Amino acid sequence: MTINIAVLGYGTVGSGVVEVINTNHDSINKKAGNEINIKYVLDLRDFPDDPVQEKIVHDFDIILNDPQIRIIAEVMGGVEPAYTFTKKALLAGKSVCTSNKELVAQHGAELLQIAKEHNVNYLFEASCGGGIPIIRPLNSSLTADEIDEITGILNGTTNYMLTKMAQEGCEYAEVLKEAQDRGYAERHPEADVEGYDACRKIAILSSLAFGRQVDFHDIYTEGITKITAVDFKYAKQMQRAIKLLGFSKKVGESFYAMVAPMMVSPSDPLYSVNDVFNAIFVHGNVLGDAMFYGRGAGKLPTASAVVADIVDEAKHLERNIMSFWSSKKLELADVGESHRRFFVRIKGTPEERRNDVEAVFGGVKYVQVPGLEDEFGFVTGIITEAEYKEKANRLGGVISMIRMRNL
Amino acid sequence: MTINIAVLGYGTVGSGVVEVINTNHDSINKKAGNEINIKYVLDLRDFPDDPVQEKIVHDFDIILNDPQIRIIAEVMGGVEPAYTFTKKALLAGKSVCTSNKELVAQHGAELLQIAKEHNVNYLFEASCGGGIPIIRPLNSSLTADEIDEITGILNGTTNYMLTKMAQEGCEYAEVLKEAQDRGYAERHPEADVEGYDACRKIAILSSLAFGRQVDFHDIYTEGITKITAVDFKYAKQMQRAIKLLGFSKKVGESFYAMVAPMMVSPSDPLYSVNDVFNAIFVHGNVLGDAMFYGRGAGKLPTASAVVADIVDEAKHLERNIMSFWSSKKLELADVGESHRRFFVRIKGTPEERRNDVEAVFGGVKYVQVPGLEDEFGFVTGIITEAEYKEKANRLGGVISMIRMRNL
Numbered sequence: 001m002t003i004n005i006a007v008l009g010y011g012t013v014g015s016g017v018v019e020v021i022n023t024n025h026d027s028i029n030k031k032a033g034n035e036i037n038i039k040y041v042l043d044l045r046d047f048p049d050d051p052v053q054e055k056i057v058h059d060f061d062i063i064l065n066d067p068q069i070r071i072i073a074e075v076m077g078g079v080e081p082a083y084t085f086t087k088k089a090l091l092a093g094k095s096v097c098t099s100n101k102e103l104v105a106q107h108g109a110e111l112l113q114i115a116k117e118h119n120v121n122y123l124f125e126a127s128c129g130g131g132i133p134i135i136r137p138l139n140s141s142l143t144a145d146e147i148d149e150i151t152g153i154l155n156g157t158t159n160y161m162l163t164k165m166a167q168e169g170c171e172y173a174e175v176l177k178e179a180q181d182r183g184y185a186e187r188h189p190e191a192d193v194e195g196y197d198a199c200r201k202i203a204i205l206s207s208l209a210f211g212r213q214v215d216f217h218d219i220y221t222e223g224i225t226k227i228t229a230v231d232f233k234y235a236k237q238m239q240r241a242i243k244l245l246g247f248s249k250k251v252g253e254s255f256y257a258m259v260a261p262m263m264v265s266p267s268d269p270l271y272s273v274n275d276v277f278n279a280i281f282v283h284g285n286v287l288g289d290a291m292f293y294g295r296g297a298g299k300l301p302t303a304s305a306v307v308a309d310i311v312d313e314a315k316h317l318e319r320n321i322m323s324f325w326s327s328k329k330l331e332l333a334d335v336g337e338s339h340r341r342f343f344v345r346i347k348g349t350p351e352e353r354r355n356d357v358e359a360v361f362g363g364v365k366y367v368q369v370p371g372l373e374d375e376f377g378f379v380t381g382i383i384t385e386a387e388y389k390e391k392a393n394r395l396g397g398v399i400s401m402i403r404m405r406n407l
Numbered sequence: 408m409t410i411n412i413a414v415l416g417y418g419t420v421g422s423g424v425v426e427v428i429n430t431n432h433d434s435i436n437k438k439a440g441n442e443i444n445i446k447y448v449l450d451l452r453d454f455p456d457d458p459v460q461e462k463i464v465h466d467f468d469i470i471l472n473d474p475q476i477r478i479i480a481e482v483m484g485g486v487e488p489a490y491t492f493t494k495k496a497l498l499a500g501k502s503v504c505t506s507n508k509e510l511v512a513q514h515g516a517e518l519l520q521i522a523k524e525h526n527v528n529y530l531f532e533a534s535c536g537g538g539i540p541i542i543r544p545l546n547s548s549l550t551a552d553e554i555d556e557i558t559g560i561l562n563g564t565t566n567y568m569l570t571k572m573a574q575e576g577c578e579y580a581e582v583l584k585e586a587q588d589r590g591y592a593e594r595h596p597e598a599d600v601e602g603y604d605a606c607r608k609i610a611i612l613s614s615l616a617f618g619r620q621v622d623f624h625d626i627y628t629e630g631i632t633k634i635t636a637v638d639f640k641y642a643k644q645m646q647r648a649i650k651l652l653g654f655s656k657k658v659g660e661s662f663y664a665m666v667a668p669m670m671v672s673p674s675d676p677l678y679s680v681n682d683v684f685n686a687i688f689v690h691g692n693v694l695g696d697a698m699f700y701g702r703g704a705g706k707l708p709t710a711s712a713v714v715a716d717i718v719d720e721a722k723h724l725e726r727n728i729m730s731f732w733s734s735k736k737l738e739l740a741d742v743g744e745s746h747r748r749f750f751v752r753i754k755g756t757p758e759e760r761r762n763d764v765e766a767v768f769g770g771v772k773y774v775q776v777p778g779l780e781d782e783f784g785f786v787t788g789i790i791t792e793a794e795y796k797e798k799a800n801r802l803g804g805v806i807s808m809i810r811m812r813n814l
Contacts, residue, residue, distance in 0.1 A: 020551050020693050031550040031730070125548070131694040133548035140547075141532070141540035143438040144427050144714030269700055272679045277696075286427050287538040287701065287711040289684075293676055294697035304694040307551030323438070 003032070003314045006040040006063040008085060009076035010052060013099050013126070014041065016303030017073055018052060021310075028307065032314040039069060060085050064092055071313045073306050074098040075126075083107055090114045090122060095317070097309035099126035099302050105200040109213045112324035119318050123309035128201040129154065131301030132294035133308075134280050138208050139323050145284030147209040151247035151405075154201040156276035156297040157185045157192040158224050158244045162261075163274045166241060171229045184276065194223035195244060195259040202246030205280070206257055208323070212330035214248065214257060220335040222260040231402060233369045234345065234377045240264060241271050245405060254333035262405040263343055270405075336386035341404040343367070345377045347397040360395045375399060382407065410439070410721045413447040413470040415492060416483035417459060420506050420533070421448065423710030424480055425459060428717075435714065439721040446476060467492050471499055478720045480713050481505040482533075490514055497521045497529060502724070504716035506533035506709050512607040516620045519731035526725050530716035535608040536561065538708030539701035540715075541687050545615050546730050552691030554616040558654035558812075561608040563683035563704040564592045564599040565631050565651045569668075570681040573648060578636045591683065601630035602651060602666040609653030612687070613664055615730070619737035621655065621664060627742045629667040638809060640776045641752065641784045647671060648678050652812060661740035669812040670750055677812075743793035748811040750774070752784045754804040767802045782806060789814065 007014050021028060021036060029035050040063050041055045060081075063069055072089050074096055076082045082103050086096050091114060098104065104111075104124045115122035125135045129152070138147070153159050157179060164175045176193070179185035191197045203216035224244050235242050240263040248257035264271045269291045273279040278296025283289055295301035312321070346353060350366055357364060357378060367377040380388065392398045414421050428435060428443060436442045447470050448462045467488075470476055479496045481503055483489045489510050493503050498521060505511065511518075511534045522529035532542045536559070545554070560566050564586060571582045583600065586592035598604045610623035631651050642649050647670040655664035671678045676698045680686040685703025690696055702708035719728070753760060757773055764771060764785060774784035787795065799805045 024551060024553055024693065027553050028551060132697060133544045136548045137540045137544060140719060141543045141715050142711075143718040144431060144435060144711045146431055146434050266679075267681075269679070269684075272673075272676070274674075277676075284711065286431065286707045286714075288705075288708055290539060290699075290701035292697075292699060295695045298695075300693045301695055304549075304551045304691065307693075308548050311550040312547060 002035045002037050003070055004037050004039040004068045005071040005073065005310060006042065006069050007038060008042045008060070008072060008074045008082070010041050010043040010045070010047065010056070011075070012299045013075040013302050013306065014043070016299035017075060017306050020300065020303045020307045028311060032311045034314055036310060036314060039066070064088055069094060070317055071095045071097070071310055073310060074100060075306060076100065077102065079103055079106055086111055086122070087114065090118055090120060093118050093120055095120040095122070095313040097123040097306055097313060099306055100124070101127040101197070101200045101204060105203045105216045108204060108207060109325055109327035112322060113327065115322070116320045116324055119320055121313050121316060121320055121322055123312060123322060124204070125309050126302050126305035128204050129278050129280055129292065129294070130156070130296040130298065131304045132278060132280065132292050132296060133305070134205070134292050135208065137292065138205070142282065142284055142287065145287045147282060147284050148250040149247065149283040150202070150205050150209055150280065151245055151270065152198070152202060152205065152280040153243050153270055153273050153278050154198040154246045154280070154296065155192055155244060156278055156295070157189070159273065159278065160184050160276045162224060162227070162242055162244065165227070165229065166232050166235070169229055169232065172225065172227060193225050195221045198244060198246040199259045202248055202257060202259060206248040207325045207330070210248070210250070210255060210330055212326045212328055214330050214332065218332050219257045219259060224261050226400065227261055230372065231400065233372070234343065234367055235263060237367055237369050238263065239266055242402065243270060243273070245270070255330055256333050256335060256338045258335055258338070260403055262403045265406040268406055336389070337384055339382050339384055341382055341407065342380045342388050343377060343402045343404055344380065344392065345375055345399040346395065347375055347399060350376050353397070356395060360391045379404060409442045409444050410477055411444050411446040411475045412478040412480065412717060413449065413476050414445060415449045415467070415479060415481045415489070417448050417450040417452070417454065417463070418482070419706045420482040420709050420713065421450070423706035424482060424713050427707065427710045427714045435718060439718045441721055443717060443721060446473070471495055476501060477724055478502045478504070478717055480717060481507060482713060483507065484509065486510055486513055493518055493529070494521065497525055497527060500525050500527055502527040502529070502720040504530040504713055504720060506531070506713055508534040508604070508607045508611060512610045512623045515611060515614060516732055516734035519729060520734065522729070523727045523731055526727055528720050528723060528727055528729055530719060530729060531611070532716050533709045533712035535611050536685050536687055536699065536701065537563070537703040537705060538711045539685060539687065539699050539703060540712070541612070541699050542615065544699065545612070549689065549691055549694065552694045554689060554691050555657040556654065556690040557609070557612050557616055557687065558652055558677065559605070559609060559612065559687040560650055560677055560680050560685050561605040561653045561687070561703065562599055562651060563685055563702070564596070566680065566685065567591050567683045569631060569634070569649055569651065572634070572636065573639050573642070576636055576639065579632065579634060600632050602628045605651060605653040606666045609655055609664060609666060613655040614732045614737070616655070617657070617662060617737055619733045619735055621737050621739065625739050626664045626666060631668050633807065634668055637779065638807065640779070641750065641774055642670060644774055644776050645670065646673055649809065650677060650680070652677070662737055663740050663742060663745045665742055665745070667810055669810045672813040675813055743796070744791055746789050746791055748789055748814060749787045749795050750784060750809045750811055751787065751799065752782055752806040753802065754782050754806060757783050760804070763802060767798045786811060
């Protein structure tokens with residue numbers, strides 16, 4: 001049997017999907033149990049010099065109304081028109097898979113529910129962690145466990161930038177320019193550097209792990225734009241890496257989520273995840289620690305995850321296989337109540353300010369970097385975010401703060 | 408509906424399976440879609456002080472002949488009687504899952520075939536990498552890719568020992584004794600320290616990745632018994648870790664497989680996998696590098712993987728979901744023809760022996776450890792195993808050799 005599919009969008013990921021299906025044709029068909037045939041590629045543009053041109057259509061209704069089309073790979077990105085197309089496709093009994101994190105974060109619960117009701121599938125392995133298998137393991141491997149933590153390096157662009165800053169001692173602006181020149185960062189890099197991309201991904205992973213809708217608007221999100229070369233001098237002195245982490249944790253009956261740069265210690269498996277690589281750390285109540293590592297972005301790794309979803313949908317044409325999460329919102333606890341240590345840089349010298357610091361923060365661990373005369377750092381005891389804020393205001397002279405991942 | 412299951416063996420893993428099902432009862436039933444009820448536990452022993460006693464049976468036929476039993480978790484270990492029990496169960500239309508690497512390595516192809524013919528499942532997530540999801544990702548996530556390399560730290564005992572030796576500078580015998588005292592190593596530690604355990608696991612992973620039976624007898628296997636404290640001094644000097652790796656690679660149309668200690672460089676994700684943790688690195692032709700990390704052994708992590716298989720089997724009572732590999736043997740290429748660099752320690756000083764070394768090996772990179780006066784090391788260029796052997800014989804005075812993983 002031939003299973004006809006359509007690809008929505010012939011950009012980076014879409015052209016990757018076509019390339020992967022062509023390159024690994026035989027092994028993919030063997031695993032799918034049927035021949036996967038790309039019948040249509042939807043794009044507003046034409047590609048006269050590309051063999052794909054004969055499959056290009058400009059009107060989604062051609063795909064929607066063709067009963068031969070059983071599976072649609074939506075790799076357009078953005079909420080609209082992807083949302084409308086996906087909903088129509090699922091309602092028409094076609095399975096959809098996607099790399100679209102904005103859409104899954106916003107409407108995942110509803111689309112999964114529609115897929116279930118129509119006995120088809122809505123899969124989104126490529127939406128988090130690019131080529132790294134994480135959605136499927138969460139859905140079907142870690143089923144014996146109650147997951148109480150997910151922490152990820154979920155954005156390749158910022159991890160590349162932070163790795164460069166750590167290795168070469170350069171400043172944020174410099175490394176951003178280099179990342180843009182190399183095509184790793186976009187001209188308008190806010191989605192990456194402000195943490196918005198990581199925020200959507202941790203919202204998806206948390207919704208899946210905890211079974212209820214985690215609204216990405218609710219997640220406290222801090223990017224890497226304020227990280228400086230001097231921060232890395234302190235990190236080096238403390239033998240820590242600075243990583244942009246998205247995490248969610250269950251503490252007692254409360255759920256906390258945050259995206260922020262954090263200091264990571266060498267014994268942590270996330271410490272040595274460098275360059276454009278991503279990794280997702282998961283803690284389960286019986287499994288303990290586990291981590292999934294790989295290329296979180298890029299044409300072929302992302303396409304690899306989309307095509308794996310196509311294969312899975314081809315194997316389950318009329319059988320829903322994905323857990324869904326309730327559209328009932330998971331209320332996140334006030335982030336101000338979450339506990340951790342904080343690394344703080346302040347103006348002055350330890351001699352001048354030791355009494356002030358200890359009067360406000362109690363016992364701390366001092367960090368001094370040779371050559372930095374007019375400032376120093378310290379690591380607080382375990383306090384809440386709210387306590388930190390109040391104490392930092394009271395102390396005065398704080399230059400910057402980075403949270404500590406590990407106690 | 409209640410799905411009745413039986414557990415074969417109430418040892419470490421078997422008692423873990425019972426514990427996990429009791430602890431996470433609600434979430435497991437929700438994910439399975441039905442209530443999982445342990446009806447029987449097979450063991451030769453009685454456990455009068457354990458609530459499990461009311462489920463204990465001593466005769467496998469009770470389980471086999473009970474039509475209520477749909478799923479059997481075989482966690483006995485060893486080839487017999489596990490093989491006979493598993494075969495009978497599958498032929499009777501019951502799904503089986505297992506942590507038994509010996510059995511899967513030896514009879515996996517046949518048992519998967521029987522499961523397929525009877526529309527049931529034979530799953531073995533726990534047989535490789537304990538709690539790390541790797542079998543299911545290979546089977547259903549990495550389907551867009553052609554896998555060309557799998558390399559794993561597959562044995563927690565030896566990784567613990569090597570980590571200790573690296574960190575504390577102690578000798579093999581000392582660290583083995585400590586591992587035995589802590590219960591990490593067995594009194595008869597050969598299966599671990601000689602690499603036999605890792606060999607079975609890489610045979611299973613390779614069979615699955617390449618689709619044909621890789622016979623573990625065919626895999627060249629070297630353990631860690633000859634690794635010394637001095638080897639770690641050289642490793643430190645070169646900024647490498649020494650890890651016991653099991654790997655298989657497709658090079659052109661040839662397949663190579665080996666288990667041996669190797670020098671791993673810091674940029675390699677396997678470098679920082681320490682203590683009892685395991686990790687499995689996979690390279691796919693479109694995905695690129697990926698790695699799966701977690702606890703490779705232990706009661707609860709292993710039970711987590713067994714119970715995840717039980718859940719999957721409960722969700723697919725009459726639908727075969729596992730790829731099978733052909734029982735046709737995959738002929739491995741002669742390991743003598745595989746290429747790499749070799750780290751070699753020899754007697755003498757570089758001054759005395761430089762001419763000899765370069766006459767035999769050509770250009771090499773010398774490694775000297777301060778304080779070691781009567782020996783030195785060097786890293787060869789890229790040569791075959793057979794060339795190395797011939798050259799090392801010709802050179803004479805070789806104390807030891809460790810392969811380099813990274814070029």
